[in-house]
Amino acid sequence: MSFVSVRNVWQRYGDRSILERVNVSVDEGEFISIVGASGCGKSTFLRMLLAEERPFKGEISIDGGETAVEPNRERGVVFQRYSVFPHLTVRNNLIAGESFANPLGRLRGVARKEAADRADRMLERIGLNHVADQYPAALSGGMQQRLAIGQAMTAKPRILLLDEPFGALDPGTRVQMHDFLMELRVETNMTVFMVTHDLQEGFKLGDRVLVFDKPRWDPQDPGLFGATITYDFDASNDGVPFQDILDQYPSLAAG
């Protein structure tokens, strides 16, 4: 049984089909890159994984659960922008990852102290301990995205969803963020879905690369058919598959 399973998912807005017959299953710990042309429905797909939107039909389940009706703690998310709270300091943004689940959204006494300690460890991990008491507006784009990823991880989600997380960063910072994300992944073995415009980035980071496109096209009515997953590349081992096939199937070497 796969960890995340998407079965026969369709999505449409009014008469316009966006996605059709999307099927994919993902194992725990896999990093899935999602690429495709603009307007091909890859962001819609991510929003459905996030449960911000419900599929028109079909099922999306995490660890065998029901299709969710609204975003919850099982799903962590980082958007291209606006992922952190501008009115909270960097440290409090991380504490919010734990405290928002409380009835009043606050932690008191010992619980708060412990959460602050964990936040400080996370700050050290993401390299932001020197700006712990500043507000996000004072941080650079890369620092804000690191904070956003740290904040999402603090809530201990089952899957992490990234919607073009590095799209607004300059190329140098982007490479740094790649390294940061890879390290974090090795440490946590998190299941990640990342939408990106950058093919290279998709293949570099992902274990699998899903390509969304429209398999059918009606020139008279472009909205008639939706997009689906047209390719599902194996991008593990730096995008050169079957490098370790002999380790997996030693019997092949015998011939």
Added chain:
Amino acid sequence: MRLINHIPGRPGAVILAALPFVALVVAYTVASDLRLEANPQDKLLPAPGTILETAQRLFTEPDKRSKEILLWNDTLASLARLLGGVGISALLSLVLGLAIGLMPYARSALSSFIAVLSMVPPLALLPILFIMFGLGEVSKVVLIVIGITPFMTRDLAQRVMEIPKEQIVKAQTLGASSSVIALRVALPQILPRLISNVRLSLGSAWLFLIAAEAVASNVGLGYRIFLVRRYLAMDVILTYVIWITLLAFIIDWLLKTLSRRSFPWMEAGL
């Protein structure tokens, strides 16, 4: 060079800022002199010296009959009504604005109602308020509340809706309930806006207050102005007008300072 590219230096800017005030005082003094020369008994434009004397008397000397300094009584009564009305409006608009901005059901139910309500001219309701709540404090406070709440509510609801959707979704993925999102995500971000709304509404609040006091009251700044109007006591009226302006200015300055102190995260972005 284009006019829009001429920028005054620091001393120039200060002089320019002072210029309209000086011009007003000079114009008044000249006009007053001209009238008093023609008729020393003229009451319409009392000399600045007379106004100062009157002001000193009003601020320090108690009334002969009641043994109380009327100006301070008036000020206290008016400020209590004003701050009461504005405070209630701020609370109401905050709660309604959050509800309308965050909850689609509340938006469907309330937003057009409040849009229509904000079109009702509040002063036209004053007679109804006097009939319903009597001539006491309640009707004056209610007039202020009715006058400024709809506008503030609409603006705050708009601000809540302008909070990026990403933040609301993010809060949900951190497990926040609707009330946590309202209290910990939306509320702190619209508080600065609430303060600037209060600053904007204070002008109308004063207007409604003075109108209500003028019609029916026995104490208050507006009441006093309209009372002494019968004796053409321009010196008293002008003192009161300057005093009200000063009060309004101080309240505005206090709110501005409060806003700057309380919301450092707003400044960080500038």
